[in-house]
Amino acid sequence: METRDKLFTEEQYVKQLAKYTDRIERFNSIIEQSERNRKEPVNPDFYGRLFDCKVNYIVTMYSMGEKLECIKSNYISTINVLEKCWTPYGYYVQMLWLLSIGIMLEYDDNVIHKLRVLIDREEVKDRVYDVLLNYRFPERKEMADCVFDDVPYRAILEVSDLAKTNKTQTTKRLEKYLKREWYRGHSDCAWHDDHKYGIIHDGYWSFESGALVKVLGLDDSNLKGLPYYPYDMVHWNDTK
Template identity: 70%
Template structure:
């Protein structure tokens, strides 16, 4: 098992995954008890469980787990996400999950759950729309803006350039990955967390991979680029 994100050691990732698993089991037990007692469960409580689940997925990818092994965790994560989703606090997480589902060709009913959350909340976002239109022709809306401008405004440049020249589009995406993506998340809790040696899930621009697949770009120049999930983009190629 070769690590994809080498900013943590294998031992650190294994320890972290064990901690996430224990926390998920504890939270699930607490939820079951609350349900049994007939008590109301707040979205914040489900939010804590969701954080553990989505962080588990990213950690598994970073430590080099087979992509097929992620699917069961992904489905369970979506079930929890439906109970705590708000477009304001979970924009990046929705982008991660939607992108992973696109790259790994998950079934329409799985992606539809994410689509329903977005549409039912009336979220207008260019990246969401590009990805959803790839899977569902019925979505057919393309917003001209992104919900979170920094760093995602750069994606508008990429999708605009596709209409003119796909080589220019992928070059713009490379600049986004090299100079804008990580720095643009400086306000996120996970920014620079690898420096402290306590917890580090991994740094991945999953939306970049999904856009390459959806827009039909040649990502040869992106192979080995930090933050780019190259093998996830090409997962379907290896299934043939």
């Protein structure tokens, strides 16, 4: 198996997945016991911690080099947990990852619709969400003139505007985003620079960049091989 994110070895990723599996089983057990008990509602924090582990598991699988087909079952079970705990304030980025992955891997509308319901329920004003959701649900027609999280996602306003008139310039703007803005713009995230410590590293991926290429119909040949760009996820169905 060839790793996609080279900052960790396959062995390190395997050990990490084992730890996530243990945590997922532990939180599932706690939640199941609470649900059986029924004396008190399940603490939402347990759903949130379970969700974190499950998202991190998916990203780690991708970084390690697992086949894309292996991600789907984990993806669907992760969305089922997300429905129990999501708010844009706590999980904006994770929602964006899941939405982008679902679009790139062309999961069924009924799966992606669950994400749409959560986003629309919270009335989130966000251009990135809107561009991606409207691609799958053209009748939706929402299009915010802002992004929920300005750094680094404000660049997507330019990307989506340029796509209306100049696809070549759109790709160049996305290239700049990947090279200069995406990673630096997440410097306040707990996972930023975690590869330097050799303890835990899920992988660094701008999944929304891949989803935008698919949605906007861009030529991403110049993006292939760039750090953070999930090229094979964008093109997984090209030869099928």
